[in-house]
Amino acid sequence: MRLNKLTIKELRRLLDKREITPTEILNDIYSQIDRYEDKIKSYITITKDFSYKMAEDAEDHIKNGLMSPLTGIPLAIKDNICTKGILTTCASRILYNFLPPYESTVTEKLLRQKYILVGKTNLDEFAMGSSTENSFFHTTKNPWNMQRVPGGSSGGSAAAVAADECIAALGSDTGGSIRQPASFCGVVGLKPTYGLVSRFGLIAFASSLDQIGPITKDVTDSAMMLNVIAGYDPLDSTSVPIDVPDYVSAIGRDIKGLKIGIPQEFFIEGLDIEVSNTVKEAINKLESIGAIPVDISLPHTAYAVATYYIVATSEASSNLSRYDGVKYGFRASGKDLLEMYMNSRAQGFGDEVKRRIMLGTYALSSGYYDAYYKKAQQIRTLIMQDFKMAFEKVDAIITPTSPTPAFEIGEKTTDPLQMYLSDIFTISVNLAGVPAISIPCGFTQDNLPIGLQIIGRNFDEETIFRVAYAYEQSMDFYKRRAI
Amino acid sequence: MKYEAVIGLEIHAQMLTDTKIFCGCPTTFGSEPNTQTCPICAGMPGVLPVLNKKAVEFAIKTGIALNCKISDYSRFARKNYFYPDLPKNYQISQYELPICERGHIDIFIDKLPKRIGITRIHIEEDAGKNIHSIGNYSLVDLNRAGMPLMEIVTEPDISSPKEASEFMKKLRTILRYLGVCDGNMEQGSLRCDANVSIRPIGQTYFGTRTEIKNINSFRFVEKALEYEIGRQTILLEEGGSVVQETRLWDSSTGITLSMRSKEEAHDYRYFPEPDLVPLVGLSAKAEEIKKSLSELPDSKRNRFITQYNLPDNDAESLVAEKALAEWFEDAVRAGGQPKILSNWILSELLKLLNEENKSITECPIKPSQLVDMLKLIENETISGKIAKAVFEDMYRTGKNADVLVEEKGLIQIKDEGALEKIIEDILSNNPKELERLKAGEEKLIGFFVGQIMKATKGKANPQLANELLKKKL
Ligand SMILES: [Zn+2]
Numbered sequence: 001m002r003l004n005k006l007t008i009k010e011l012r013r014l015l016d017k018r019e020i021t022p023t024e025i026l027n028d029i030y031s032q033i034d035r036y037e038d039k040i041k042s043y044i045t046i047t048k049d050f051s052y053k054m055a056e057d058a059e060d061h062i063k064n065g066l067m068s069p070l071t072g073i074p075l076a077i078k079d080n081i082c083t084k085g086i087l088t089t090c091a092s093r094i095l096y097n098f099l100p101p102y103e104s105t106v107t108e109k110l111l112r113q114k115y116i117l118v119g120k121t122n123l124d125e126f127a128m129g130s131s132t133e134n135s136f137f138h139t140t141k142n143p144w145n146m147q148r149v150p151g152g153s154s155g156g157s158a159a160a161v162a163a164d165e166c167i168a169a170l171g172s173d174t175g176g177s178i179r180q181p182a183s184f185c186g187v188v189g190l191k192p193t194y195g196l197v198s199r200f201g202l203i204a205f206a207s208s209l210d211q212i213g214p215i216t217k218d219v220t221d222s223a224m225m226l227n228v229i230a231g232y233d234p235l236d237s238t239s240v241p242i243d244v245p246d247y248v249s250a251i252g253r254d255i256k257g258l259k260i261g262i263p264q265e266f267f268i269e270g271l272d273i274e275v276s277n278t279v280k281e282a283i284n285k286l287e288s289i290g291a292i293p294v295d296i297s298l299p300h301t302a303y304a305v306a307t308y309y310i311v312a313t314s315e316a317s318s319n320l321s322r323y324d325g326v327k328y329g330f331r332a333s334g335k336d337l338l339e340m341y342m343n344s345r346a347q348g349f350g351d352e353v354k355r356r357i358m359l360g361t362y363a364l365s366s367g368y369y370d371a372y373y374k375k376a377q378q379i380r381t382l383i384m385q386d387f388k389m390a391f392e393k394v395d396a397i398i399t400p401t402s403p404t405p406a407f408e409i410g411e412k413t414t415d416p417l418q419m420y421l422s423d424i425f426t427i428s429v430n431l432a433g434v435p436a437i438s439i440p441c442g443f444t445q446d447n448l449p450i451g452l453q454i455i456g457r458n459f460d461e462e463t464i465f466r467v468a469y470a471y472e473q474s475m476d477f478y479k480r481r482a483i
Numbered sequence: 484m485k486y487e488a489v490i491g492l493e494i495h496a497q498m499l500t501d502t503k504i505f506c507g508c509p510t511t512f513g514s515e516p517n518t519q520t521c522p523i524c525a526g527m528p529g530v531l532p533v534l535n536k537k538a539v540e541f542a543i544k545t546g547i548a549l550n551c552k553i554s555d556y557s558r559f560a561r562k563n564y565f566y567p568d569l570p571k572n573y574q575i576s577q578y579e580l581p582i583c584e585r586g587h588i589d590i591f592i593d594k595l596p597k598r599i600g601i602t603r604i605h606i607e608e609d610a611g612k613n614i615h616s617i618g619n620y621s622l623v624d625l626n627r628a629g630m631p632l633m634e635i636v637t638e639p640d641i642s643s644p645k646e647a648s649e650f651m652k653k654l655r656t657i658l659r660y661l662g663v664c665d666g667n668m669e670q671g672s673l674r675c676d677a678n679v680s681i682r683p684i685g686q687t688y689f690g691t692r693t694e695i696k697n698i699n700s701f702r703f704v705e706k707a708l709e710y711e712i713g714r715q716t717i718l719l720e721e722g723g724s725v726v727q728e729t730r731l732w733d734s735s736t737g738i739t740l741s742m743r744s745k746e747e748a749h750d751y752r753y754f755p756e757p758d759l760v761p762l763v764g765l766s767a768k769a770e771e772i773k774k775s776l777s778e779l780p781d782s783k784r785n786r787f788i789t790q791y792n793l794p795d796n797d798a799e800s801l802v803a804e805k806a807l808a809e810w811f812e813d814a815v816r817a818g819g820q821p822k823i824l825s826n827w828i829l830s831e832l833l834k835l836l837n838e839e840n841k842s843i844t845e846c847p848i849k850p851s852q853l854v855d856m857l858k859l860i861e862n863e864t865i866s867g868k869i870a871k872a873v874f875e876d877m878y879r880t881g882k883n884a885d886v887l888v889e890e891k892g893l894i895q896i897k898d899e900g901a902l903e904k905i906i907e908d909i910l911s912n913n914p915k916e917l918e919r920l921k922a923g924e925e926k927l928i929g930f931f932v933g934q935i936m937k938a939t940k941g942k943a944n945p946q947l948a949n950e951l952l953k954k955k956l
Contacts, residue, residue, distance in 0.1 A: 082529045203529040207757035321572030322526045364752035
């Protein structure tokens, strides 16, 4: 039995029965990494020595009967989440040497559980992209097909989970950055409700949209991870003080009579025919196990991409101002302050990041603010209302996660607009703040995974898990492994 | 042509909170560079601001005291510009929805009241400090980065440097009363920028304005504005025109210098701060704070006038410092007569304190000690003139007046016999002056009284000396 192929839940049982040790899991993880990482390149930093130390620590805890759900579980962390004293680069040259002097709230919570850090995973620079091709370091490959992208921006985390190079991972989702790569890599990715998980220590791309979430092999693991990372954090003013339920206990309840909304705006031209058919089959399956499909409309969906690229780039242009060569990270020389600023940023940032900084700077400029930023905020409000009204009629909304399966490496790099459209189904969820999950719902003829997106009400991750689990257990896609 | 000035002020007041506005760093002044910083105020990647609630409370307090409307809903905004002392390269400030709006302060110019409108008060974080001219590089000290500031903006209602200076003094008094700012311009905890323009008297629209920065002392408020108004007047009189620009006050030369033109002005690209949630329910908070607010300078002043029968000027001066007003009232409670106390405090006591640059809180004399000394004048143990010397001794030594009077033998000579003897001696020693006095040169009375005082080292009771002198003539 290869332990790296198991889920958190399965490993938990074996660990608690003392049939295996955390070090044994880690041995299997690292032998997998030794075999495949050269090809897949999920990680930017692998913390092997530290991992084994953590494994020993976890083992002690288990011996003393002090185990928590994630004690001794090897996890991968997206490299835009700060880990104290461990290189955190955001896949950018400008932070190529950045060692955070503090721990993010989410990894602090994992540390308290005595998890094992395997390494920091690759992403599109500053989480800007849908393929991990925008990483300063390297492009991650899709474990199902090495010519294809793993999706992005959390492509490293999704690929690492799909390739069994870790048991589960954390990603971040600003416009689909967890769900789209989860869909491309045939794993489960959850974007929690905005405000459910602390952003403290997450290097900001777009503050009003960013949310950290788990990427896992199945729905149960997703709920187990969310149980640990969710909850109010006094260090994050936008985190919401609510009582966090036990998400695992939501799992297993049937979905009889649950109304699932099918938004007409998501089944459109440009949607890959295989994806469309597979998602429709999934909806039929859900109906067969008791859900009631309801046709709904989210009328402002067409404006979501445009709105997103104004809101997200505006915030990003400001969030990324701090990388100036003065305090930390990459510094280029220059004859004076201005030249040092300009050289550092010109050489420190990649093309996509520069493109978005320019877009955002433009949208916020005096004279353009009302036409762009302000209007985008107004449309954002309308998109929120769309969801609010839809959720008066239904309990969850079902859509494809991405209009296509994983595309080829290099296929969209020359056409930013095409790349932006790959997030067309995930973006409105971030604008509305609502939670959504992507779960595998089938494969193309070329054996590429297809993802199903389940969207829920604000802070109703329980219903999402309930639907996702019911579907997952009715099929066996989750059992198929990439490698 | 006669011109009039139009002045609006933008004041930055550092709030007296224990910690910075968005992190837990202490706000103590004058620490070693970069010892009061943390990842948050140093603008590290991934950190988030958490608002210090005290700063909101202080701003609301100030808003109430400046007769503002307190916004029920207020929001933070980012002001974007690149500078090494601004670690995030944006400042968290407020833009569209400030915490307070539309207030006023009343000042007195030649005893006439003048109302200066307050446009808005908002809260924001301070930047750090760049330290230049150390070799061919600069250093950055972030101790000040993230210090809590209030920006108070006035309407262009100020029409003279004197008014601006009076306004600043009054504002300082109010801020110190509230305990929200120590009002120290030299240390930079109260900073004042001025928008200045001039226009021919009678013209209704504004002239082109300049913004004067770096007015870093109360002394310079008037000086800088006078200089700038003069500069603009000469420009216009010579047929030139004022350029809209930012100018820096240079206190060493006493002039303002061009810093940047309008064309070089920043586009700050303000937008709502997404890392902080909007402030809501501030009206209710304001109502609560209002209840706990102690007496403000204006009402204290009015009370002093009615309750103690003090002249306007006395009352105004006494309430300028809360501690001074308290000192005065303590003395009244100790049995002093208000107007006499006011005279002594405002002339003798303040003179001594000012000589040593001390504040009333550092005063070595207790209010009851002054009252006891005044009783010695009242019961004619000492004269008013001697009392001034006694008071100074009290200030230097901390001793009570009666002790000093005893020690130095300053008790007035009220013994008629002894005094008569002294007067007789003086008259016989000054025969010429006596002749002239008798010939009708009345002013020589003063000469003889002076001689008596001299002979008695000031201890002669003045009325008694006068009476006896006249009797002898
Ligand atoms: Zn700090």
